Amino acid sequence: MHEARFWKKGEGQAVRCGLCRFQCTIPVGRQGRCGVRENRDGTLYTTVYGRSISEQVDPIEKKPLYHVNPGSLSFSIATVGCNFRCLHCQNHQISQWPLSGRPPAGEILSPAEIVRRARQAGCDSIAYTYTEPTIYFEYAHDTAVLARRAGLRNLFISNGYIMPEPLAALAPYLDAANIDLKAFRDDVYRKLTGASLDGVLETLKDYRRHGIWVEVTTLVIPGRNDDDDQLRGIARFIACELGCEVPWHVTAFYPTYKLLDAPPTPADTLRRARDFGREAGLLHVYTGNVHDPEGGHTFCSGCGERLIERRGFHVVAMRLEGGCCRQCGTRLAGLFT
Structure with a gap:
């Protein structure tokens, strides 16, 4: 303990x-x-310090983080447990494990060993992901301190519900985060997750105040959060409160866990969301979980040049020099080496 x-x-x-x-x-x-x-x-x-339930080497694009060391590998870990009760959780077997009454599970894996394995695997970063990293704060924090000393970046893939004080303690070691923004109506948020919309919005602004690079993901679910008002509201919130340079990932839903009555998301819905994002002034909107030939590429906000070409989670071409467009010199927002 x-x-x-x-x-x-x-x-x-x-x-x-x-x-x-x-x-x-x-x-x-x-x-x-x-x-x-x-x-x-x-x-x-x-009860989960030092107990990793999942350990994987992932492309960083899988997080998804498209503006942090594109094409690099990220050593991904998690413990059991989560503070949300998402009806559509893709990792419910481990996130909701404690609800079964079983004792915490996982491989004994120290922070130092995580850093050693990450370096051995050729990773540029460690991602705290799969469940909710906030709930294993102490484990993530101690690992992040050692990772920073070893020259690795630290990434949170989170539901965005951490309090300001622990975030301030973690911020000196945290480089980037992908935060889910699951809806833009409080009643929908509470039904889907058990949490409040305002809490997530405040947390997103806290991340930005600390200078942590943020990308936002919205899983678009038919009949829940796919109406024009919610999609436009999310796009405007990102543009006005977080910054037009913050990427927005709109991804397709497929029936899972307790949300089996909603159909898969049509590709046209994601394209509509992308249009709303551009309308709001967002510079980078990506579509995911569907076949969309242009949905995963990164374009220059200055000249329109295709800067990063992706196939699925893999980068196949990059036209950046020092984080800038080779054609016009416009800097691409994000973290690059």
């Missing part, structure tokens, strides 16, 4: 967790909403 950070004593032996925006009050012998932070005799512990 590893003592958790960001909690306070409550009444009796209860504790108040301050890690995510749910701010659970946890009685003795119980866990928070995430299922992996447990009150033992009035002290909050994380």
Whole structure:
């Protein structure tokens, strides 16, 4: 067991967790909403420190992060547990593991060993992903500190519900994040995830205030978040509150987990979302999970030159020099080596 950070004593032996925006009050012998932070005799512990349930070398495009070392590899890890209850979770077997009442599972993998394996695999970064990295904050933080010393970048693939204080503690070591923005109506957000829209919007702005590179993903689900008002609202929020240079990934939904009654997303819906993004002034809108010949390429905002050509998750051509377009010299926003 590893003592958790960001909690306070409550009444009796209860504790108040301050890690995510749910701010659970946890009685003795119980866990928070995430299922992996447990009150033992009035002290909050994380039950997943050093326990990796998944370990994989992925193209960074799979995160998806298209403006961070394109074409590089990212060493990806996760623990069990999540603070959201997404009806369409693609990794529900591990994210919702604690709900089964089973003890935490995973390979014993120290932060130092993660960094060693990442370097051995030729990765440029470590991605904290698959479930929700916020809920294994201590493990991710300690790994990120060692990764930064070793010259590796740190990436969060997150639902965007961390509180400001822990984000501030992590920010010096966190280079980039892809944050899901799952809808643009609070009632839809609560039905899909159990969380509030405003909490995610505030967290996104917090990431940007810390200077962390952000890309936003919206899984477009027919009948839930595919109406014009929501798609336009997301596009305008990104452009006005985060910046026109922030990439927006609009991806297709396929029925999964508890959301089997919605059909797959038509390609035309994603193209409509892309049009709304461009209308709002976004410079980079990408479509994913569907066949779209132009959906994964990166174009220069200055001259329109195709700067990064992708096939699926793989970069097949790059026309950048020092992060700038070779044709007109316009700098492409993002993190490049």
